[in-house]
Amino acid sequence: MSEINVLVVEDDPLIAEDIRHHLTNADYSAQTVVHNKADALAALATESPDIVLLDINLGGKLDGFEVAEAINAHYHLPFLYLTSYSTKSIVEQAKFTRPMGYILKPFDEADLFSSIEIALYNFAQRQKPAKLTRELINEQILDKLTEKEFELLEHIFDGLTNKLMSERHFVSINTIKTHLKSIYGKLNVHSRTEAIAKIRVLLP
Amino acid sequence: MSEINVLVVEDDPLIAEDIRHHLTNADYSAQTVVHNKADALAALATESPDIVLLDINLGGKLDGFEVAEAINAHYHLPFLYLTSYSTKSIVEQAKFTRPMGYILKPFDEADLFSSIEIALYNFAQRQKPAKLTRELINEQILDKLTEKEFELLEHIFDGLTNKLMSERHFVSINTIKTHLKSIYGKLNVHSRTEAIAKIRVLLP
DNA sequence: CGATGCCTCACCCAAATGGGTGATTTTTTT
DNA sequence: AAAAAAATCACCCATTTGGGTGAGGCATCG
Numbered sequence A, B: 001m002s003e004i005n006v007l008v009v010e011d012d013p014l015i016a017e018d019i020r021h022h023l024t025n026a027d028y029s030a031q032t033v034v035h036n037k038a039d040a041l042a043a044l045a046t047e048s049p050d051i052v053l054l055d056i057n058l059g060g061k062l063d064g065f066e067v068a069e070a071i072n073a074h075y076h077l078p079f080l081y082l083t084s085y086s087t088k089s090i091v092e093q094a095k096f097t098r099p100m101g102y103i104l105k106p107f108d109e110a111d112l113f114s115s116i117e118i119a120l121y122n123f124a125q126r127q128k129p130a131k132l133t134r135e136l137i138n139e140q141i142l143d144k145l146t147e148k149e150f151e152l153l154e155h156i157f158d159g160l161t162n163k164l165m166s167e168r169h170f171v172s173i174n175t176i177k178t179h180l181k182s183i184y185g186k187l188n189v190h191s192r193t194e195a196i197a198k199i200r201v202l203l204p
Numbered sequence C: 001c002g003a004t005g006c007c008t009c010a011c012c013c014a015a016a017t018g019g020g021t022g023a024t025t026t027t028t029t030t
Numbered sequence D: 001a002a003a004a005a006a007a008t009c010a011c012c013c014a015t016t017t018g019g020g021t022g023a024g025g026c027a028t029c030g
Helices: A013-025 A037-047 A063-074 A088-095 A109-127 A139-144 A147-157 A162-169 A173-187 A192-202 B013-025 B037-047 B063-074 B090-097 B109-127 B139-144 B147-157 B162-169 B173-187 B192-200
Strands: A005-009 A030-034 A051-055 A079-083 A101-104 B005-009 B030-034 B051-055 B079-084 B101-105
Touching: A005 A013, A005 A037, A013 A030, A013 A109, A030 A037, A037 A051, A037 A063, A051 A063, A051 A109, A063 A079, A079 A109, A101 A109, A147 A162, A147 A173, A147 A192, A162 A173, A173 A192, A192 B192, B005 B013, B005 B037, B013 B030, B013 B109, B030 B037, B037 B051, B037 B063, B051 B063, B051 B109, B063 B079, B063 B090, B101 B109, B147 B162, B147 B173, B147 B192, B162 B173, B173 B192
Parallel strands: A005 A030, A005 A051, A051 A079, A079 A101, B005 B030, B005 B051, B051 B079, B079 B101
Antiparallel strands: none
């Protein structure tokens, strides 16, 4: 993941600036910082962030929960609570809004980054289908395919045509076809769709 | 879910005891707590746990990864990493070991239970090959496709040819082709493999 | 009743795909 | 250095697939 767009909802200007500073230092390509619920809702609609860092306590009120509910209702986003409270009641209330985690104040840069990374990873794990990677495939079949063949299998998985594959690999379409024939033989199938179906059931 | 056997691999005796305490309070029927890699490997072989909670940092060394590799290589088990903020950017390393998730320290009982439950659920889910069902698909696309079209999309997903589909549905191959054209138009794709790729990314 | 949507089917044509054979070059392994 | 494996490419041919057009039957809905 190259560009991460972070929406920070934090009423305390010092903390907000601190977070913005840390994120800017790293390769997080964009951050939007807002200080209240209204701006947060607006930013959600316009900025399409990848993750939201959400202070529960916004200007003395627990508006963070309402932002969380808006996220759950209308978007499809992981969010982390920024909180200095660890009281039972807050946690009880917070967990019904299904955050990906909590960042407890005070926190340092490592806290921030690891929390974001883990949240994004866990969220992706829950939301996304298995991505075809070499590590994920059954080893017996893995062993049979060459590096090149596996790349082409990934392309098939992504819906590419032979022509597109040949252009992407700077080889002739005949070469692609030869590779595919080899793949089909090794997987014991007779078409690209069968190949996809076959490796799909081998995915964990 | 009746009896869950949890293997806890945690070198910090305080945290280990804390986890054991939480698990005992709930109806988790068995826990085995070990403090180092050697004992973890022994416990894996003898205790047949249902899930492993794995501290990455065991006695100052990242032995947790090696335990994870052992699990992946020789067992068939979900595991969760127990990790703290101080461990910097472990995700890059950790994700290649394919954990079911992470439990961030400090965590409370609710974190612990929900993480375990979610991990067990997701692990069970992913053992089954992805089944294309109507409920799983994005509703916008769902709405566009007719019942028949969706059935044929499932067949494409399973790698069937037009001929096989026509035989299975007792209609002519021309009818199948007409349906497919309609599907492609609605999904805005130009081939069956593209259609598969498209619906695949819409699956949860 | 007319409109609409769905399922059915046919015909045509172009493009893509699958299968077979054989070959050269490069890389890796032994 | 020799052998094996991998990657490259070119034919040929049959089949499959995709795209366009048109059309009949059937049900539902306004």
